[in-house]
Amino acid sequence: MAAKTGRKKWVYWFGDGKADGNSTMRDLLGGKGAGVAEMTSAGIPVPPGFTITTEVCARFYENGRRFPQDAEPQMWDTLARIEKSTGMSFGDPSNPLLVSVRSGSKFSMPGMMDTILNLGLNDRTVEGHARRANNPRFAWDCYRRFISMYSSVVLEVEKEAFEKAIRARKAARGVTLDTELTLEDLQGLVGDFKSVVREHAGKDFPQDVKAQLRGARDAVFRSWNNERAIAYRRMYRISDALGTAVTVQSMVFGNTGPRSATGVGFTRDPGTGEKKFYGEFLTNAQGEDVVAGIRTPRPISELETELPAAFRQLREITARLEKHYRDVQDFEFTIQDEKLYMLQTRSGKRTGHAAVKIAVDMVAEKLITPREAVGRVEPAMFEQLLHPVFDPARRKEFAVVAKGLNASPGAAAGKAVFDAPTAEAWKARGERVLLIRAETCPDDIKGMAAAAGVLTSTGGRTSHAAVVGRQMGKPSVVGCAAIHVNEELKQATVEGRTIREGDPVSLDGTTGEVMLGDVPTRDSDILEVMRGRLDPAESPTYRAFAQLMKWADGIRRLKVRANADIPRDAEAAIALGAEGIGLCRTEHMFFAPERLPIVQEMIMATSEEGRRAALDRLLGFQRDDFYGLFKTMAGRPVTIRTLDPPLHEFLPKREDLMVEMAEAKAKGLEGPAVEQRRALLHRVEQLHEFNPMLGLRGCRLGILYPEITEMQARAIFEAAVRCAKEKKAVLPEVMIPLVGHVNELRHQAAVVRRVADEVMKKAGVRVKYLVGTMIEVPRAALVAGEIAQEAEFFSFGTNDLTQMTFGFSRDDAGKFLPLYISDQTKVLPEDPFVTVDKAGVGRLMTMATTEGRGTRADLKCGICGEHGGEPETVVFCHDIGLNYVSCSPYRVPVARLAAAHAVLREEARGGSRTPAKKSKARRKKGR
Amino acid sequence: MAAKTGRKKWVYWFGDGKADGNSTMRDLLGGKGAGVAEMTSAGIPVPPGFTITTEVCARFYENGRRFPQDAEPQMWDTLARIEKSTGMSFGDPSNPLLVSVRSGSKFSMPGMMDTILNLGLNDRTVEGHARRANNPRFAWDCYRRFISMYSSVVLEVEKEAFEKAIRARKAARGVTLDTELTLEDLQGLVGDFKSVVREHAGKDFPQDVKAQLRGARDAVFRSWNNERAIAYRRMYRISDALGTAVTVQSMVFGNTGPRSATGVGFTRDPGTGEKKFYGEFLTNAQGEDVVAGIRTPRPISELETELPAAFRQLREITARLEKHYRDVQDFEFTIQDEKLYMLQTRSGKRTGHAAVKIAVDMVAEKLITPREAVGRVEPAMFEQLLHPVFDPARRKEFAVVAKGLNASPGAAAGKAVFDAPTAEAWKARGERVLLIRAETCPDDIKGMAAAAGVLTSTGGRTSHAAVVGRQMGKPSVVGCAAIHVNEELKQATVEGRTIREGDPVSLDGTTGEVMLGDVPTRDSDILEVMRGRLDPAESPTYRAFAQLMKWADGIRRLKVRANADIPRDAEAAIALGAEGIGLCRTEHMFFAPERLPIVQEMIMATSEEGRRAALDRLLGFQRDDFYGLFKTMAGRPVTIRTLDPPLHEFLPKREDLMVEMAEAKAKGLEGPAVEQRRALLHRVEQLHEFNPMLGLRGCRLGILYPEITEMQARAIFEAAVRCAKEKKAVLPEVMIPLVGHVNELRHQAAVVRRVADEVMKKAGVRVKYLVGTMIEVPRAALVAGEIAQEAEFFSFGTNDLTQMTFGFSRDDAGKFLPLYISDQTKVLPEDPFVTVDKAGVGRLMTMATTEGRGTRADLKCGICGEHGGEPETVVFCHDIGLNYVSCSPYRVPVARLAAAHAVLREEARGGSRTPAKKSKARRKKGR
DSSP states (O other): OHHHHHTSOOEEEEETTEESOOTTOHHHHHHHHHHHHHHHHTTOOOOOEEEEOHHHHHHHHHTTSOOOGGGHHHHHHHHHHHHHHHTOBTTOSSSBOOEEEEEEESSOOTTTSOEEEEETOOTTHHHHHHHHHTOHHHHHHHHHHHHHHHHHHTSOOOHHHHHHHHHHHHHHHTOOSGGGOOHHHHHHHHHHHHHHHHHHHSSOOOOOHHHHHHHHHHHHHHHTTSHHHHHHHHHHTOOTTSOEEEEEEEOOOTTSSTTOEEEEEESSOTTTOOSSOEEEEEESOOHHHHHTTSSOOEEGGGHHHHSHHHHHHHHHHHHHHHHHHTSOEEEEEEEETTEEEEEEEEEOOOOHHHHHHHHHHHHHTTSSOHHHHHHHSOHHHHGGGGSOEEOHHHHTTSOEEEEOEEEEOSEEEEEEEOSHHHHHHHHHTTOOEEEEESSOOGGGHHHHHHSSEEEESSOOTTSHHHHHHHHHTOOEEEOOTTOEEETTTTEEEETTEEEETTOEEEEETTTTEEEESOOOEEOOHHHHHHTTSSOGGGOHHHHHHHHHHHHHHHHOOSEEEEEOSSHHHHHHHHHTTOOSEEEEEGGGGGGSTTTHHHHHHHHHOSSHHHHHHHHHHHHHHHHHHHHHHHHHHTTSEEEEEOOOSOGGGGSOOHHHHHHHHHHHHHTTOOSHHHHHHHHHHHHHHHHOOSOGGGSSOTHHHHHHOHHHHHHHHHHHHHHHHHHHHTTOOOEEEEEEOSOOSHHHHHHHHHHHHHHHHHHHHHHTOOOOOEEEEEEOSHHHHHTHHHHTTTOSEEEEOHHHHHHHHHTOOTTTGGGTHHHHTSTTTOOSSSOTTTSOOIIIIIHHHHHHHHHHHHHOTTOEEEEOSGGGGSHHHHHHHHHTTOSEEEEOGGGHHHHHHHHHHHHHHHHHHTSOSSOOHHHHHHHHHHO | OHHHHHTSOOEEEEETTEESOOTTOHHHHHHHHHHHHHHHHTTOOOOOEEEEOHHHHHHHHHTTSOOOGGGHHHHHHHHHHHHHHHTOBTTOSSSBOOEEEEEEESSOOTTTSOEEEEETOOTTHHHHHHHHHTOHHHHHHHHHHHHHHHHHHTSOOOHHHHHHHHHHHHHHHTOOSGGGOOHHHHHHHHHHHHHHHHHHHSSOOOOOHHHHHHHHHHHHHHHTTSHHHHHHHHHHTOOTTSOEEEEEEEOOOTTSSTTOEEEEEESSOTTTOOSSOEEEEEESOOHHHHHTTSSOOEEGGGHHHHSHHHHHHHHHHHHHHHHHHTSOEEEEEEEETTEEEEEEEEEOOOOHHHHHHHHHHHHHTTSSOHHHHHHHSOHHHHGGGGSOEEOHHHHTTSOEEEEOEEEEOSEEEEEEEOSHHHHHHHHHTTOOEEEEESSOOGGGHHHHHHSSEEEESSOOTTSHHHHHHHHHTOOEEEOOTTEEEETTTTEEEETTEEEETTOEEEEETTTTEEEESOOOEEOOHHHHHHTTSSOGGGOHHHHHHHHHHHHHHHHOOSEEEEEOSSHHHHHHHHHTTOOSEEEEEGGGGGGSTTTHHHHHHHHHOSSHHHHHHHHHHHHHHHHHHHHHHHHHHTTSEEEEEOOOSOGGGGSOOHHHHHHHHHHHHHTTOOSHHHHHHHHHHHHHHHHOOSOGGGSSOTHHHHHHOHHHHHHHHHHHHHHHHHHHHTTOOOEEEEEEOSOOSHHHHHHHHHHHHHHHHHHHHHHTOOOOOEEEEEEOSHHHHHTHHHHTTTOSEEEEOHHHHHHHHHTOOTTTGGGTHHHHTSTTTOOSSSOTTTSOOIIIIIHHHHHHHHHHHHHOTTOEEEEOSGGGGSHHHHHHHHHTTOSEEEEOGGGHHHHHHHHHHHHHHHHHHTSOSSOOHHHHHHHHHHO
16 A cells, blocks of 8 residues: 555645646645645746645545655655755754645635644744844744744644733733733743643643644644534535645745735725725734734735835736636735745635626626636625615614725624624524624634624734625625724723624625614615616616626526516516516415405315305405416416415414413303304314324315315416416416325316316317426325326425425424534534435435436426525536426526526536536546 | 227137136136136036126226127127027027126126126017926016116116015015015016116116127126225225126026025135035025025035935035135036036135135145145235134123124124114224124125124125125124114114114124123134143144244245334244344333333433433333343344434323413412423423424434433343343344434444443453344435445334325324225325335335445345235335345234245246336236
8 A cells, every 4th residue: 555655746846936736736735735836837936835735634534643654755855845945944043944834725715724834943943043034033923923823723722821921921021012022021932832832732842843844734634624614614515525735835924024014915806896906914924914803904005105016016916817817816925025925826705796796897808708707606606696785765864883894795784792602592593693703713604604794893804704704795894993892791882882782783894884773774786676776777786797697598508487476576586587487385375364264264164065165255366366477477387386285274273272272261261252262173173283294285185175176276277268368378387286196196187177178168268288296295206207197297396305305394303403414413414405415305306307207208397495596406406407496586596597507517527417426436536 | 900909809608518718817707707618618517608808898998888899799609609509599589598697807806796697588588488497487587587687787776666666566465575476476576677667767678688788798897897896906906907707608597496406605614614515505596596695595415405416416516626726616506407507616715714724734635735825825814813712711701692604703892883884984983893784785895894793694604794704804693593683773683682883792703603792802822822821732723823834934035023122022923933023112111100200301301411310210121121122032133223202202292281381370370380390391392393203203312312322222232241141142233213314323323333332341242233224214215325334234114114205194194095095086006004105115115225235235124114014015025125024923924924925926927026017017018
């Protein structure tokens, strides 16, 4: 094994204008490693170094979290090359090479894994470092930073222990700022830190630089599986199997003095997409200072006056990088004594708004094609364009109390909370919350995800809060210095007023403004234009959206329908591009206040005649409903599901009636009113079910009471013939729910077809229509070939199909599903009620589609469960060959985009609809 | 089409010692047609005739219930051959040919379809018939019978209308018996009957004999789909597609005078299996008189003195037939003026007791092989041997009030009911009923099925009640003349005492005795021998049973286990041949009165510590339970399922507590007791689920509270190591319920294996064990390949798998399932909770078995749902390659026999485990 793998390349060099890797090798080298390799080869100034591959990471874990021995020599050989290139020597007291050790996986996971700077310092090399920089204070500052960083990451000493030592030293010296500490103070602090390490880690801080490097390297590999990295991967569906690379790079210093600086930036605004140089820097600082949000950095435009040559070079290099990569670049740089070094470049994460604008702009700039533009916008991000904005009319009523940096656009209002766990807990109980922190750190990401928006008092546009906020599409205002946050007391003050936990606060991530109170929102530009309330010319957002949708529609083959029960929803659906109604739930029409008593009368009836009498009175209502829907949909297909829910849903709750009767009895009440309630309870008892989900509902109702199906069919076809007579196109698709056996469908289809014939014969017009079924009971999928004998279409009801395939009641799964998808058990990779479970539910869908079409080649297949608007599910539906997806009207644009992505992914695979298992296996082997 | 099918043979001749068909053609000619053809060829006296095939029946239905024109000429040509053979002529007034028209399908359906005798009589031929027989009274009696029979069957005139006319005529003449009517009376009655026909059918009784034949023939075809025939097929799982043949045969007459007779019989006793000539006859009667139960016929032994020559010939012929067919024969004969004719022979239906005895006897007689003997006993019938018998000690307390014919053995006690619908209704509400009728008719079969036993006051051992009772294995006493039944008043009198609806009555079908009251029963001989309470030498039933079981065990490959939770059940299981325990439900151990409070304490605990404290106290109980079970099973595998039901099952009901609290509030009660109940309600509310079936149960509980699984594993392995230390063999199989994802099993298996290691390490002994899972969630079957990575065995939990695959809650399906399996909708061919649904649930089982073994070749697969003891399911389990079935201890013998049948059926197919789809399709096409 060792002999075989020993010859393999584990370590990739970059430096002196040459690199073993390039930008295509992100799988192997991580984003960072691939980026620095590509830059190095392109002649861009990058400090030399090497990357240890993600394959080594995999072997590290296979090996019981130990670094594979055969990769060790390659690492030291390549380290020697850095020494040669820089003319410095690792561990050499006279001219010590210092390195950074960073993580880097295929997909950027900002701040989630560990980084160590200034590695190579010890009691002896610190002196050489001081002499070389001619700045002993700088050198000892590096050393104390290194000890605390290394010890917390590698030796797992609590950071707080070092903070405490600093506070003690400052107190003893009577100063408040770090910068006020003298050389002697820092030297003393190094001693203090070493004591802290001895005490907390039970061993000395390592003086052997090789041991330092090995320790840091392994810690970075380990950090792939720290809690927050796992949580992050969950959130962004990044595979746990990818692993991280480790990049070891010679240090350059932005903290040698005022002619040095360090910064991060974007080639365009990642919040809005505007084409402007965007970023921040700090002079005399190390990189971590900028992103950690501890010091508020300066806008990058000010670098031009500060260090004009370096600034010009930076602009030129980053413009070249954007052109080279044909995408917005997110870069890091350091200027050491006026010399510019690029430390990182990668595709910049952006908000949905920015993604759309940048994609459309880049097509105009001929940098990318429209197909590429469509591929650049993640459907999940895209949804942000439809999020509400503050209602301009109402907003004036609320005073702006502070203004911060507009880090991530959008309107957010909610109850103030001051820590992540509270944000999560309050969200879980249904509250809308706003997370307010001095600064955020990687431990906060779950809380950020739970919040409607994020507000920080420190940190810049590239601070953790800003970067993560944008990535999540979470409206964020950062660096809002006017607000003083006291996390311990769980409150903040602004302009003399106190914001306590639970107080309503609003923020506008587009302008950076913060308001007290719950500012009402209005619908997004997109919806406002759709409704004719906003002129498209006034909304660049709308125009970019429309352009991208047009391209997406040109690419996709999967049709997109909407679930809608009433004409108003149907109108919105059409405006948002729906090509039909995939699910109209007729029972929703039964709950209207003037109808419910009639429905209850029908349920209470003890004979078919009694039921028919009530149904006759419902007929007119339903007919008008359907007529309205047909008219709105103007000939597009309208799938109408016959009555689905159990009848007791239309009656008062059993336990409430039981309690009422018990009270009446205890109080000795009697009389006709009590008698009537008792009769009601009696019927409710009859209808009571232990598992209503698996009880008398769906087609079972229609088979027990065919007169209900009959009335509904009559309403549908009377509405349809009315349209036909008025020369309005109409295409009803009658859908029978909960079918598990072909005979159930046969029974109900016969009722529908008979009534259709009667109505059309009487009216003297013919209307085309289809009769089909939901596939939502596992058995239906298993015998789909038979069911297709009767069904002219299938519509996957993935809500119920998921419930029954997993045996999870959606109403009850709250007791265990959160635990299942938690990092604690990792039982399920994701919530199957959000993304369709491909291996189980998806397999049934694939079987049903294939075997249904085996019986009836032109069988129309769609999905109408709530999964229908979820991008990953949309792609899956395309892959298994469905004809359409149907989702809520507001998800229609997302589904359209996802359907286009499905085609692009298919093309990337080489045109096969289903990702072949073989090629997957090959990909795995190839790694 | 017509041209192509026109040359085909639709009509099969038999007569004059020659026949177109033979006994192998039951599919095409029906049992009757094949029987008479075979007898004719064997030189046995059979009146000549022909059979119209079941293919014609299929075409009759395809053709909109019209007889296919191209078969018409074949029929008339073959009728001419009867004329030639008999020398009589159809419709000839001087020497008229009369025929019978009978149904006959592949499987005998006694009395379910229609039969017409004496066809060919009209106003003119009746005279020739009279002259030829030299008996005008006989001829006119034939004629009036024919008119009423034909008119009720073909023209659908109510039989009652004819009865009324007879009663009127008798009253006018002042007589009470039919036989007292004179020739003139009968001639008058023919006139009356013709008027009845005209009035009720709206047309004249047909005088055209050809029209008569066509009408009768078509009516027989139609009767294939009458209500009772359909119900019968449902009950015995006979395919609706088989169709019936029609046999037209020249009439012979048992009613020409005292030298004529008609009868039916069996070559051995169909109730007990005893080898004795068994049957009944009536002199001067037609066949229908015997089976209809109107006149009580005489035992066949008396025929020897009455008509000795014919009797000898009958014994000789039937003995030949039994030898020829190598099975008990059920035959019909007619003696016309001392000449014997055989009308029918077929395999005789028999009770389970008789089936076993006959099979074992015939092996001893070297008539059949042991393999054939096993194949002769239907597993469903076999179960009758295990039915309880009256407790001999207690029985003496009850006086025998009447004695009838012991038509079908067994003990039955229940509430008296006097009509079939009441029997069904009372059964449905959970009552045990005894059906008491003057006589039964085919309309009663559902009521007979619902009853515990059947008692009739008239009819013989071959009457409808007797035949059907035996077939159903229903204890029956018939012809019990001492009991006078008044069906209208719903009561009966016996010895001056009145039995009213609902009164308890007992009957012994083995002795024919009837007792008032509810006589207690004891277990069957089999169980009594097993328990050492009965000497096998004293029980022939046991000896035959044991012999058959031995042969069956030699044939079967499928293992049979039992579901048992306690040592007593385990002992019974072993005694009945179980080879292991397939399901031990640990929760049953939680319900014991000394344990339940501890379980409740565990549920009420708010911390893991609290739960652990309660679990520690349960540990000892569970360990002792398992130790007892292991000891009993002596090294046979014992599959133990970890906790499965939702926790609220161990607490009081939510609604009861709610009502209690409401009452307490209304009455103003307060105090610590109320407070405690309120806390209980609070916890019950927390645990409340909308669909508990799909909620927090099974492995979900074990994942949420791993300490429960841990305690159970500890109990299992501590018991196992105790056995090991005592040198007792032990093989625990720990089964995790409700797994849907491999990670669930991985989680729980890790807990089990960790505890197993701990316990065994501590004890210093190793015990072999397996960890596996139930496959009861559809998803588990769909990803079985993955699950088999962790599972060492699969056990199909077909109860839950059926619930989830169909989306039927077993607790609630009572609202619609009866309708689904009713003839009214025919949605489902059978109750999927009784016989496993092969197309849906079975497909999942097949997939899971195949794919599970794809991952783990030696994966042990079994079934532990209640289907595991149902014969059809057992055969299916064999066919898909399971290793074992597990069922309740008392079903074990049935399962063993069914498993042997599976092998025999497989051999009959030519050795393939799964019935090939292709050959099925071919069979279909071939018809």
